[in-house]
Amino acid sequence: MSEEAKAAELVVRCDCGFEARGDEEKLIPIVQKHGVDAHNMQVTREQVLAMARPA
Ligand SMILES: [Zn+2]
Incomplete structure (x- = not known):
């Protein structure tokens, strides 16, 4: 429930x-x-979330 967890940056790389x-x-x-x-x-x-990795 911290601010950090909320604002987690994700990155998606397409083929x-x-x-x-x-x-x-x-x-x-x-x-x-x-x-x-x-x-x-x-x-x-x-599907987007499955492709996403922490930035
Ligand atoms: Zn693409």
């Missing part, structure tokens, strides 16, 4: 070389948009 970072709420829409724009692929919130 194509695309990289996005930010906290969960910021990262998920960015990665979802990239999936559709670049790969014509719908990505769920769970």
